[in-house]
Amino acid sequence: MTKEEKSVFDRPIVTEIEDIFHNTAKLHEAFSSDRSIKALSTVHEDMVKICNKVVEVMNFSALEGARTTPTQQEYFRLGKSKLDGINKKSNHQIDEEQPLSLALDVAPYPIDFEDKSKARARFYMLAGHFFQVAHDLYEAGEISHKLRWGGDWDGDKIFDDQSFDDLPHFELTKA
Numbered sequence: 001m002t003k004e005e006k007s008v009f010d011r012p013i014v015t016e017i018e019d020i021f022h023n024t025a026k027l028h029e030a031f032s033s034d035r036s037i038k039a040l041s042t043v044h045e046d047m048v049k050i051c052n053k054v055v056e057v058m059n060f061s062a063l064e065g066a067r068t069t070p071t072q073q074e075y076f077r078l079g080k081s082k083l084d085g086i087n088k089k090s091n092h093q094i095d096e097e098q099p100l101s102l103a104l105d106v107a108p109y110p111i112d113f114e115d116k117s118k119a120r121a122r123f124y125m126l127a128g129h130f131f132q133v134a135h136d137l138y139e140a141g142e143i144s145h146k147l148r149w150g151g152d153w154d155g156d157k158i159f160d161d162q163s164f165d166d167l168p169h170f171e172l173t174k175a
């Protein structure tokens with residue numbers, strides 16, 4: 001187990017977000033926790049559409065969506081992110097031009113951040129559902145973005161060609 005592979009399990013499960021811009025996304029009733037609803041209320045509607053479909057086949061929690069620049073800077077200081085928030089911005093960051101987050105962190109429910117292969121495997125399984133659903137919605141013209149995942153940044157479906165895994169992280173990219 002390398003340090004990089006462990007990094008995803010070191011993060012706090014609950015992350016407070018500031019009272020920021022909220023959209024009025026309609027959420028699948030399976031998202032019952034306040035934390036998930038709060039996180040999903042801060043992300044782009046394409047991500048909400050994907051999540052509403054995925055949760056029908058595999059339950060998961062939405063951990064964190066939008067992040068202000070000071071929060072991103074704090075994560076950088078704490079070593080939780082490699083992006084400093086100024087020179088290198090995170091897709092979680094929002095501002096007046098981009099009031100909704102393009103990125104969302106999720107975890108299979110029940111959440112198990114233990115450092116063991118079968119716990120980690122659930123993140124890969126969840127990612128498979130995310131990509132299938134995103135593909136179907138994109139082909140149907142219901143969303144206009146494609147997905148990028150922290151377990152496979154370059155999208156080549158090879159997982160051991162990267163040094164920084166961020167398994168909970170999904171972000172919308174321009175197609």
Ligand SMILES: [Zn+2]
Pocket residue numbers: 092103104105166168169170
């Ligand atoms: Zn993230």
